[in-house]
Amino acid sequence: MALQSRPDDFRSVLASVDSQGRRQWLYVHAIGGVWRRRRALVAVVLIGFFLALPHVTVGGMPALLIDIPQRRFTIAGHIFWPQDFIYLLLFVLIAIVATALTVALVGRFFCGWLCPHNVFLEMVYRPLERLAEGVAVKRRRRDQDGGDASRVVRKAVKWVAFLAVTVVLANTMTALFTGVEAFRWGFVLDVAAHPDAAIFWALFAGAVLFNFAWFREQTCTIVCPYGRLQSAMLDPHSLVPAYDPRRGEPRGKLRGEARAAARSA
Template identity: 40%
Template sequence: MATREKPSLQRLSSIHKDGSRNHVHPADVKGRFVRRRTVAYAALIAIYLALPFVRIGGAPAVFLDVAGRRFFLFGATFNAQDFWLVVFLLAAIGFSLLFFTAWLGRVWCGWACPQTVFLEGVYRRIERWIEGPREARIRLASAPWSPGKIARKVLKHAAFVVVSLLLSHAFLSFFVSLGSLVEIVQRDPRENPAAFLWTMAVAGALYFNFAWFREQLCIVICPYGRLQSAMQDDHSLVIGYDVGRGEPRGKIRREERHPLPVVSGEPLPKAPAEKGDCVDCNRCVVVCPTGIDIRDGLQLECIGCAQCVDACDDVMIKIGRPTGLIRYDSQAGLTGQPKRTFRPRLVAYGALLLVACTSLALGLSRRTPFEANLLRVRGAPFVLTDDAVRNQFELHLVNKNPGPTDLMVEVSAPLEASFTLPHHKVHLESLESFRLPIFVSVPREGFPGAFEVRIDVEDGASGKRRAIEARFLGPAPSHKEGT
């Protein structure tokens, strides 16, 4: 049952005094930040749903074939041997989290986190469409069960189940490809039990999270909110309440209203009795998706969605007072102190991010579009015949181009040697592999000892070459027949 709980720093409004769950029902709000977030959410959801459909270089834009150890990312192809690049990718993501949190606060949480994007951009919109605005939802939650209430609840949760299934299938398409997914869906689930179970598990997790758990994921499970205090300082961008301008708060009387519009940030004389600009309407509280009161100060439950900013600005405009009582600002700016953009923390995080991104870029640029590994065939290291010493190698080739290519192979050695290759040119499709046997023989008489054999492989698609060396082994130079 949803009730009106006043939030405080000592207790979350989403938890009753007895410890039971109090569901948060944020009110609708309009404003510049809500409009921008709506556009951002729509774009992110469209990108997520479109990635399996978009094909680059003949493959989906994002296709992670874990079973086949093949990975297609925006026209580039990778295999398991490229896993070392993940180290630099994770480092870049981690340092970008540090850098942007120190600079822009929790912009990720409020504007791009999948939890916020799908909850605010999809599930809450369905809930508002079926159950109505905040007051209607609270009344419905508090009302006894009736045919009308049952019908609305069933319709809402049925819609949640359908959306969760669609999203889980979209998620699965990143791992089995869109064509394979369509084929799997049309077949009996018993023919593909792993895919079916994964889809149902993901859909169940999505439904549980977005239908019931909701803001508790951000508050209880996600560690980011607890780590932000270590990443931020007094000059990080946050959403805050201007205490000096807003306090002491109090209800406004009709004669205290200012009908003329004012410009945001301009000082305004205090109302009679030295009241602050905050009229204690609690509009900033009822629109908060995590149920906090931003006027109590910066809190880990704040996800930086800016709904309280739009709500407060709307009230200020209506009563003829400057907007920006709640705004994006730094802790220093909210208390009237000088703001600093460049500071040691931000410079250090930026330098680490630059190093991680540079390392990732260098790794990607120096990555060859093919693999060539020279292995010695198992068994004796060399074979002696009547007149020759022979070594046998195996060249393992993998094409990592997004399309087919021809790999040219050349063998050379500093000594007079004969080489036997079944093919000097190997045609491979994307991510196709081939094992090429190579026989190297030198005259047995006068054999000087071990030496290096060089294999040159050239990629016909990119023109890149790679040289591989292997040690040719044989009897010691002092070896003589009959001894």
């Protein structure tokens, strides 16, 4: 017998599962607008910076190289050793203060604009899913109707695209620890020469694919401590966007009587 949901279930049941613990799959609509375009532009800059970082050199040295076997870090052409840990501590303290100030002023700006999980999920993986399987309504209908040839082909195309992006991300992250010289032809890791790096590559690629292809928004609601901590850093003056169901979709500027009604409300 199915359990009846109650209005206060959100206090004890995760939004991503139903009252019986089954996954509630989200079919996210593609919403346009000026702020969406601005977020996309910021995402392009961030993703481009991440992908280019292993290939950039400063003074003949990598812009960033985390050399764990040699216990040294190369940042912007400067080498830091374990005894220079105080600089990392100062950087972390500055980042914590800056994060708290940002949350107090502009709310969840980091989550929406800068978080790597959100940037890659919303600007890379979800768009690829829409290209392969169609908009949210069509994806939901196909999943509810069951398997057919078209659905299987679309799913296969999506997973191939996901795998390709995941390989690129895993290569980039691994290169930050090994240098680009560890990759043959620039994209194939030399497993024989770097067995430990190969293990890291496999674990990282598996975690990325699992996260962006299946776990998705649950990372924010279950795993990420920052998402929970933000509530303690908000104050009455923080910028918190809210949804007005009386306006509905699509969003836009209110005019005439609608604007007057909104102001009075």
